[in-house]
Every structure is written in structure tokens, then in C-alpha cells.
Amino acid sequence: MGAKTCSRCLLDTTLTSIRFDEKGVCNYCHSHDSMTAYYRREVARPGAVDKLVLEIKQAGSRKDYDCIVGVSGGVDSSFALYTAQKMGLRPLAVHFDNGWNTDEAVSNIKNITDQLNVDLYTYVVDWQEFRDLQVAFLKASVPCVETPTDVGIHGALMKVAAREGIRYIIGGQSFFTEGTVPREWGYLDGLYIRSVHRQFGTVPLKSFPNVMIGDVLWHTIMNGIRQVPLLNFLDYDKEKAKEELTRVFGWRPYGGNHYENIYSKFAFGWLLPRKFNVDKRKVYLSGPLRAGVISRAKAGELLGIPPDISDNLVAYCIRKLQLSPQDFESIMALPIKSYRDYATSDRYLRPFKFLVKAAVDMGFFTPVLYEKYCR
Numbered sequence: 001m002g003a004k005t006c007s008r009c010l011l012d013t014t015l016t017s018i019r020f021d022e023k024g025v026c027n028y029c030h031s032h033d034s035m036t037a038y039y040r041r042e043v044a045r046p047g048a049v050d051k052l053v054l055e056i057k058q059a060g061s062r063k064d065y066d067c068i069v070g071v072s073g074g075v076d077s078s079f080a081l082y083t084a085q086k087m088g089l090r091p092l093a094v095h096f097d098n099g100w101n102t103d104e105a106v107s108n109i110k111n112i113t114d115q116l117n118v119d120l121y122t123y124v125v126d127w128q129e130f131r132d133l134q135v136a137f138l139k140a141s142v143p144c145v146e147t148p149t150d151v152g153i154h155g156a157l158m159k160v161a162a163r164e165g166i167r168y169i170i171g172g173q174s175f176f177t178e179g180t181v182p183r184e185w186g187y188l189d190g191l192y193i194r195s196v197h198r199q200f201g202t203v204p205l206k207s208f209p210n211v212m213i214g215d216v217l218w219h220t221i222m223n224g225i226r227q228v229p230l231l232n233f234l235d236y237d238k239e240k241a242k243e244e245l246t247r248v249f250g251w252r253p254y255g256g257n258h259y260e261n262i263y264s265k266f267a268f269g270w271l272l273p274r275k276f277n278v279d280k281r282k283v284y285l286s287g288p289l290r291a292g293v294i295s296r297a298k299a300g301e302l303l304g305i306p307p308d309i310s311d312n313l314v315a316y317c318i319r320k321l322q323l324s325p326q327d328f329e330s331i332m333a334l335p336i337k338s339y340r341d342y343a344t345s346d347r348y349l350r351p352f353k354f355l356v357k358a359a360v361d362m363g364f365f366t367p368v369l370y371e372k373y374c375r
């Protein structure tokens with residue numbers, strides 16, 4: 001039986017968690033609508049964005065920085081940093097270096113922080129430790145191949161914020177422009193990291209900034225740290241942002257979404273489609289499609305273009321992971337698993353989803369958390 005596709009976005013039944021309403025519209029589109037409604041409500045309050053900026057300034061008034069901006073060298077995070085500074089904030093840029101940066105990412109981060117005169121802190125994770133963790137996730141045979149990086153970014157930002165006494169973490173994530181990755185394709189959780197590492201890891205985790213639910217609660221409640229997805233509060237146009245960054249900072253493009261990182265390029269463009277029949281571009285293109293920024297025909301056309309991943313890039317990644325071609329072949333042949341096959345925070349979080357909802361309504365967490373993990 002062929003895959004059934006949502007009548008509004010590009011997601012289809014290759015996602016086992018997809019559900020359709022009577023009009024053939026999927027649950028992820030409904031999530032998109034409720035997040036849109038949330039941010040429309042937020043922005044519609046008179047002076048809402050100014051008030052947020054003022055709050056951030058006041059919270060950091062006697063400190064060296066009033067916020068942290070996580071930077072990857074990609075469009076969204078670069079633009080978030082640029083915008084934060086234009087709003088009069090005093091950011092500390094933090095980059096999580098997982099050993100897979102492209103030259104473009106490195107030069108973009110350097111150019112933008114130099115020209116904005118923003119301090120940059122690079123959190124470098126021990127390479128052997130991180131490589132081992134990435135291989136552990138490959139052996140776990142789950143499509144969540146970027147969980148180590150995404151949890152690492154989150155953990156590094158939280159740790160630096162707590163250490164520096166900074167209360168606001170600004171991110172460039174935007175569900176309008178790139179959708180929200182369904183949890184079965186990217187479950188982000190410290191307990192998941194720990195359980196996969198226990199089963200398949202060989203190098204102890206020492207420098208990896210793992211973050212468990214308890215840590216998130218501690219930092220949120222005791223340290224008052226808040227995540228601010230700044231671009232969701234603005235009328236963010238990714239193409240225009242790209243042009244502006246290129247003009248102002250000599251920003252360099254790097255191809256597809258998240259291709260500023262070599263491993264992401266290999267994982268999203270080659271590994272996921274071949275082994276798991278997962279094409280994350282369906283998520284990234286569905287964001288602008290739902291928001292009416294691109295047409296369905298255009299989105300379909302873009303999806304039809306095979307990712308441009310060379311054999312050399314694939315061979316390079318396998319070598320860098322210190323896997324032999326035979327090791328890698330056996331990894332590719334392993335039966336497919338999901339995050340549900342490992343210990344995660346799912347069973348602790350879901351029974352308390354009403355509390356998560358309440359915490360979102362009170363502004364402790366972003367609505368993406370609820371939509372992604374509790375729906």
C-alpha cells in the first residue's frame with residue numbers, strides 16, 4: 001500500500017504517529033495551528049515584544065550579558081543573534097562544537113560575532129566521547145540520529161546560562177519556517193541518551209553536557225531560565241534573512257536545511273532516507289507550506305530533488321566515525337527500532353501532560369514542548 005499524505009502538508013504515513021481528521025488533515029498540522037494561535041495571541045498583546053525585550057534587559061541589567069544566543073552558523077540562529085543585538089540586547093553567543101562543523105559554519109559564526117562585537121563561547125565536546133555516542137545511536141538503529149547533537153546543544157546552553165547567571169536563552173528555532181520534528185524522528189531526552197549509551201557506548205560520558213528532565217525543571221524553576229524562540233515572535237522570512245545576512249556579514253550559504261553541519265548533511269540527506277525511509281525535508285518544507293509561504297506544487301518539486309550527497313562525503317563520515325565499511329554495512333542492516341524500544345522520559349512525562357500544559361500556559365516552557373512530547 002502506498003503512503004497516504006496529509007491534504008495540507010507533506011507528512012505521510014511513513015510517520016507511524018500520523019493521524020488524519022475527516023478532511024485528511026494531519027495531527028501535525030493541528031499542532032502547527034495551535035502553536036500559531038499561541039504566538040499570535042502573545043504578539044497581539046499591546047507592546048508584547050517590547051515588554052519581552054525589557055524583561056530580558058532588566059533580568060541582566062547588572063550582568064555582562066542579558067541573554068545567550070545559541071549559534072550554529074545556520075541562517076536561523078545567525079539571524080536570531082543579529083536581531084537580538086538590534087533589539088538592544090547584550091547577548092553571549094554560544095556554539096556547541098560537536099566536531100562536524102563545515103568551513104561555512106565556522107566562517108559564518110566568526111564573521112557575525114566579530115562584526116557585531118559579540119563574545120563567543122564555544123563548548124567543545126571531547127571528540128572520542130561524542131563519536132562513540134553517535135556510533136551508539138547508529139547501533140541503537142533509531143532514526144533519532146541527531147539526538148546527541150540536539151541534546152548536547154540544549155545542555156550546553158543551559159549549563160552556560162546557569163554558570164553565568166543568565167536567565168534567557170534565545171534560539172533560532174522556528175516552526176513557521178521549518179516545522180517541528182515529530183518525536184519518532186528526533187526524540188530529545190537525556191534519559192534516552194543515557195540508556196542508549198549504557199547499551200552501546202564504550203567511552204564514558206564526561207564532557208558531554210547531558211540534560212535530564214530533572215535538570216530542566218531545576219534550571220527553569222530554581223534558576224528561572226527561560227527559552228525564547230525569538231523568531232516565532234516576529235514576521236520571520238527565511239529568504240529575506242539569508243539575503244540580509246549575506247549583504248551585511250558576508251554570510252556563506254551551505255546548501256540544504258541543517259547542512260551547516262557535515263554529520264547532519266550525511267544523516268538527513270543519505271542515512272535516514274536509505275535506512276529508515278525518512279526524509280526530514282518533509283518536515284522542513286511543511287512549515288512554510290502550512291504558513292502559505294510556498295505552494296504545494298513548489299514544496300513537492302523541492303522534495304522531488306534528490307539530496308546532493310557525494311560518495312566521498314559518505315566515505316568521509318564513516319571513516320571519521322572510525323567504523324570499517326563492514327561495521328557500517330552491518331549497522332545499515334540492523335532491524336529498525338524506535339525511541340520506544342529504549343528507556344526515555346516518555347512514560348514519566350505523558351501522565352503529567354496536564355502539568356506540562358499548565359506550565360506552558362504560565363510561560364515556563366514553549367508550546368513546542370507540549371505539542372511535541374505530550375500530544
Ligand SMILES: [Zn+2]
Nearest residue numbers: 006009026029
Ligand atoms: Zn499535515
